[in-house]
Amino acid sequence: MTTLSGERFQVAYRLATTSLGAARAWTRAICLEQTVEFPADLLPADWIAQELVGREESLTPAGEGAFIATVSYPIETVGGELPQLLNVLLGNISLQPGVRALRMDAPESLLNAFRGPRLGCGGLRALLGVWDRPLLFTAVKPMGLSASELADRVYQMALGGVDVIKDDHGLANQAFAPYRERVARCAEAVQKANRLTGAQALYAPNITGPFDQLRERAQWAKSMGAGGILICPALSGFDAMRALADDDALSLAIFSHPAFLGNFLTSAESGIAHGALLGQIMRLAGADAVVYPNFGGRFSFTRAQCEEIAREAAAPMGALKPIFPCPGGGMTLDRIPELKAMYGRDVMFLVGGDIVRHSPDLTANCRYFRSVVESGAL
């Protein structure tokens, strides 16, 4: 047998049931399912039955029809690998309706297996040279434009004072604007604007693509001077983002996008809570900034869920750096004063469509976006 350290990490689960007995049986089932997946009475060794399987740490009622079970697992079940951490957290029980992972509390010994964000808030601010205000974030689109048409928009937006311009997450490697050509032109456009403005704006292409081209796309972004990348971890796998964040030769700012991730988030009875998934897990997986749909836009997140994301993006978490929450998803410029008050200074406001709508002059619109963010800057 391998000796266990005795160190365990805890996961709080919401269980949708009205009965304490059912909640207790369910918790016991989770303890087995997420570790040995084996009949308890047939486990081949005492230390496996007593130490390796999950352990119920607490079980408390949580309002009408729900209990919160806190289960601890030995850190050794994870083997120091992110996919297996997610597997212990919610692997098989994602297939059971009514169980939601609310948060994770991990000892430093487990957290330290992950380097997390390379830059975090401080590093990204240094890269951009912006210390005293929230950051301006936009997306270049739509799909269908050519690489040079997109680059022209990127240039206008950088000239208008936007800090980070990402690809729309739907720009992949389509014939309209193939990845390499698009990145070359858009990165050049930002550099040209930066020479005029004196700023250090950054272009972040969407590298989400084939498994065997992810690193190559990130390297191309780097070599063209892009400075950052956008990735959708639900499409690429969370560990792809982690691997790119860990790559010293790349050293790029990483922006995570929630495409294809929604089914963990939209039900209060299943999946993973907003703060745990978009805060804790995105940080573990190396995002420097996490994009999500803000409350009041065209998606359904609530204000409380957005606050939870922002809180977990900044909460103490071993040696892992705090990261930027990036509320977007139909954000309008008129909401920025309210959101500055709510999020404080360490936020990136992601405004896409509303910048285009403001007037036909994209550069002027971005200057207006900048003035709104700067007025009474925090």
Add this chain to the structure above:
Amino acid sequence: MTTLSGERFQVAYRLATTSLGAARAWTRAICLEQTVEFPADLLPADWIAQELVGREESLTPAGEGAFIATVSYPIETVGGELPQLLNVLLGNISLQPGVRALRMDAPESLLNAFRGPRLGCGGLRALLGVWDRPLLFTAVKPMGLSASELADRVYQMALGGVDVIKDDHGLANQAFAPYRERVARCAEAVQKANRLTGAQALYAPNITGPFDQLRERAQWAKSMGAGGILICPALSGFDAMRALADDDALSLAIFSHPAFLGNFLTSAESGIAHGALLGQIMRLAGADAVVYPNFGGRFSFTRAQCEEIAREAAAPMGALKPIFPCPGGGMTLDRIPELKAMYGRDVMFLVGGDIVRHSPDLTANCRYFRSVVESGAL
């Protein structure tokens, strides 16, 4: 502009709403959200507005409180890449409660961008040398055993006549049984048993792990003579599985596992329907056999959902080979006669715990499993 071919693929979505007007507006929003993500009135070119965005093909009531919207997208939006296909299918709208992708209908020109399963049912049968009956599938576990203890179990199960022995999906690279050592010993154990039985049983280690070690783990499995691999695409990314399936130098049987995938499946109002996700998408992504929890086990799939998976695993789909449905998740031996009648011959019965429970003699238990599957074999 790039000229579009005019070829489109269709996705049927279930929309949870009682109002036709709301369903129509929602469908229009999906057409934009999943392609250009841009205000319709500001699109920069007519061909983008008229051809590139999604198009409502039909909208019909579907019982109480729901409509089915069929939306078509130009195949060019996908750019021939699987992550972007999933992104068009459900990327951002996964974040909207109440929309579920029911099925995809794609022209051959899109399907042919993907090679799909390397082996499929016929190839896997040839590899195993078994033509005339359902296949026997089990998992070696529990986590906590050493590599040699696991290998001993693998040996006994292969000796008992099981066709495919996979790692439990919770076996990653933990110190109890590190990946390389485990694979070397377990693959050797199957080969030793095969020399005695004359069979061609196969061991499939779980390669789900760090992004930058996935291919290396598959290569190690190959070099040790494992013949197959298990992967959890929700943890690794679907395209990781696709890339490994496409790798001619590997040429391994691929078994997909649904860990961490459940939140697409557990709600009738969101996610992706069972047949589309576990049938169509797993095939596109190169699985030769798809593991899922059978109805009546410890998960919640219904009989109809399982039938849908089996149907889509075998339905005509361009040049893509049919694949094996692998019902598991608490399957007991006594259900096999019923399930043979339901699934027919092209099924792999995945029985784990119940094989261990049957008697203390693992080899005898596997022989019994075999006899149950063979009795009145289809």
